[in-house]
Amino acid sequence: MNGVQLLLIIGVGIAVTAVARRHRFEPGWAIVVLAAGASFLPGMPRLELDHELILALVIPPLLYSATRGASFAAFGANLRGIIYLGVVTVVLTAGFLGWLSSLLLPSIGLSAAFVLGAVLAPPDTITTVSHGHEIGLPRRATSILTGESLVNDATALTLFTIAVAAVNGAHTTWQGGFRDLVRAAAIGLGIGAAYALAGLIIRKRLGNPTLETSLVLLLPFTAFLTAEQVHASGILAVVMAAFSMSINLTLDPKHQYPGGYLTRLQEEQVWRVLDFLLETFVFAYIGLQLRFVLDDLTEHGDPGLGRTLIAAGVLLVAAIVFRFVAVFALFGRWRLRHRMAERRAGRDPRYRQAHEARLQRRRSRPLPPPSIKETVLVSWTGMRGILTLAAAAGVPALTDAGRPFPGRDAIQVIALIVTLGTLLVQGTTVGRLARLLRFDLAAEHAEQERLRAAGRAVMAEAAAEPDSDAAFEAQRLALGRAVHDQRLSEDVARELIEEIDLRQAARHTIPT
Structure with missing residues (x-):
């Protein structure tokens, strides 16, 4: 070819x-x-x-x-x-x-x-x-x-x-x-867990969205090929x-770091x-x-x-x-x-x-x-x-x-x-x-709206000034804790964190 x-x-x-x-x-x-x-x-x-x-x-x-x-x-x-x-x-x-x-x-x-x-x-x-x-x-x-x-x-x-x-x-x-x-x-x-741990340790030390995204793009190939070499399940x-990477980078406070929102937004499109x-x-x-x-x-x-x-x-x-x-x-x-x-x-x-x-x-x-x-x-x-x-x-x-x-x-x-x-x-x-x-999804939709409202309440409680970098970080950490305490579902927390990422990126892009 x-x-x-x-x-x-x-x-x-x-x-x-x-x-x-x-x-x-x-x-x-x-x-x-x-x-x-x-x-x-x-x-x-x-x-x-x-x-x-x-x-x-x-x-x-x-x-x-x-x-x-x-x-x-x-x-x-x-x-x-x-x-x-x-x-x-x-x-x-x-x-x-x-x-x-x-x-x-x-x-x-x-x-x-x-x-x-x-x-x-x-x-x-x-x-x-x-x-x-x-x-x-x-x-x-x-x-x-x-x-x-x-x-x-x-x-x-x-x-x-x-x-x-x-x-x-x-x-x-x-x-x-x-x-x-x-x-x-x-x-x-x-093998997958070991490579994810290494990726989490290295990623926040790179300090550059391009390098961080490149590291994540290499991760599936490296994990797959390493496992296949030892006749294990690469899949x-x-x-x-x-x-391990997606959950920890989004919801675990230990793996949050300044500028991580830029990498998340970039990775999503890549x-x-x-x-x-x-x-x-x-x-x-x-x-x-x-x-x-x-x-x-x-x-x-x-x-x-x-x-x-x-x-x-x-x-x-x-x-x-x-x-x-x-x-x-x-x-x-x-x-x-x-x-x-x-x-x-x-x-x-x-x-x-x-x-x-x-x-x-x-x-x-x-x-x-x-x-x-x-x-x-x-x-x-x-x-x-x-x-x-x-x-x-x-x-x-x-x-x-x-x-x-x-x-x-x-x-x-x-x-x-x-x-x-x-x-x-x-x-x-x-x-x-x-x-x-004819599935009745009314209860599901109502529950999702309730969780979104609960998540926004958590965000509002976490930050008095909603448009500063410190406030954005506090909101993300609060959402992660809410998921850990089972007060919020994982998918709703990720949805709200993506909104926070977009607002933070817009704040640094639009002249004030």
Whole structure:
């Protein structure tokens, strides 16, 4: 790929995104379709990048950016639902789709079939969350889907790595794979926390927004590559680093410093631009591969174009249906256990007292299981997206033994078709479904307004002179303490802190 081609891809992507957003159309879907069509133009060269380069350059910054806006408190409150969806459901989906792929495409082998299962397993729920306000998602569903998007990527890519190793001849069992998953997760989390701590210590000593932003931009790549070097989860390293950095820099008084507001404002815009450029590139890159992988499938004859297209259609339907089954089964089990515990508490006073004692020892009461309406909505948010395409593009061309990777072209075609199919079937209808379910969000909106009013009261109490640097710092510190004392939610505090940052920046920009 030369520089001119890369610039043309990005330039066309900007134009397509502008038109798509004006007409309220999903830009990623439009870019993939147009790029796939462009691949059939006469003289269009095949664009090839090293698979490790794609995973290392695309996944870390996108995941770091998505994690920055996540609420740690909401993540903890919805941890059970997030683990159900981000770990259990992804493992079950990868196993089921891998097994089904081995039946549909027996020539690629069982290990390569599980590579395909891992590629297709994680839904891109963060796309739904980004439009949550306009389509009317309840906050509970938004929190669960946000947490799922962070955990399922790590789970799927760890399974992907194990499956690729199996293709390369590594001896892998279910027990060994589970141990590898736990080990990779634990070490990855530790590496992410260590790099975040180092970043927090170094950042406030730089004293320059450009240098501080550059440091943060390096953090996801460094955490990811370090973890991958020791065969740990680079994805979880990035998630932990992003959580630790964003929460501490915004809400922890120990990590506040003069001028930090300039870096926060600058970073917000930098990450938005970087997200757009990387997503545009990946959607265009995988679309531009279509003609060439179809040609390869036709030429090689095994598994063949016809069988691959049939498998893609079956796997598309299976992916949608299996998420429904898995989500209803897991959330239904959760509701059943919750109902049984309530009944036992009503019959057994000693059990009720012990249960209440356990709840009092916690800082917050655990949330009840999702309602039937929330379960239906979460079940329908199974659109595949950027990670599926990036993982498919990251399948190596050759095995460690130097032989062609079995089924690579079929994996890429099926990943593209399943992604496009879920975006078309589910992505274009999830908003309509949310409206049909008629969630009553009045109480949520009232609670948000109450919290905003409480936050503004905290700000007013913290500073008598609202337009001085000292007052701005005092307001931010007061909001951080309010979150720590559970008088204010994390997302409302961040929203108000961004307002403070903007006012402080305006004060230093506009002549007085």
